[in-house]
Amino acid sequence: MAINKKEEFTKKEQELSAFAKALAHPARIAILKVLAQRNECICGEIVDILPLAQSTVSQHLKELKEAGLFDGSVDGPRSCYCINWKAFEKFSSEFNSLFNTLKVNNEKACC
Amino acid sequence: MAINKKEEFTKKEQELSAFAKALAHPARIAILKVLAQRNECICGEIVDILPLAQSTVSQHLKELKEAGLFDGSVDGPRSCYCINWKAFEKFSSEFNSLFNTLKVNNEKACC
């Protein structure tokens, strides 16, 4: 058993949860924060900052990439990682609309 | 090997990722949506709506509860699930501030 039932939910539910999943590890949050602190894309450096092995960091980057949040352009011997802003904005606004829907009903709390 | 390194990140990174993890499954998104559609806490019904076995749904509810997003008050033979609004608002606003920080720097995109 342990059949994966994720396909049985709506597409939007799957998309939102996939986005959340991409952010569901502190290392990946940390990576995004590094991007926020600098005003440029990351070209290396990440491995030095995180307390993880190079291969593990590479794996986390891959996951952000596969989630569509990251554009990685391999550029010579060093890579350049950038946020895919279109995707990021789309997901974050969808999250906010979910949050807001929930909050509106909050005003009529029942227990 | 396979040692869990989550503790080596900052507390905020851990909190945010834990929140994201709670939303990282379509079933849990669906549960929150059900709450949004009705104007009241959920007393049963969830199992009928989701395409999952009762025990599995119970497990997902437990996870939302352990993430601090859900308050569950077992009340006689039926339970009542409510969102923990304080926690929810805290996390969603922290997410937004992360999003906004990222967006600000977006304006100086470099690649």
Next chain:
DNA sequence: TCCCTTCATCGTATATTTGCGATATGTATT
């Protein structure tokens, strides 16, 4: 009291994630 309903928990199987070292790849530099 004896069942029925509702939900939680346990045990278990499988899938996925996390993490590392080793190795491959790909581009500059010498």
Next chain:
DNA sequence: AATACATATCGCAAATATACGATGAAGGGA
């Protein structure tokens, strides 16, 4: 061509998540 550097990928081990059926607990009604 040989080397050095930065990343990616592979292979494996351990941890965690997902899912279900079976069972347990607790209240309500016959």
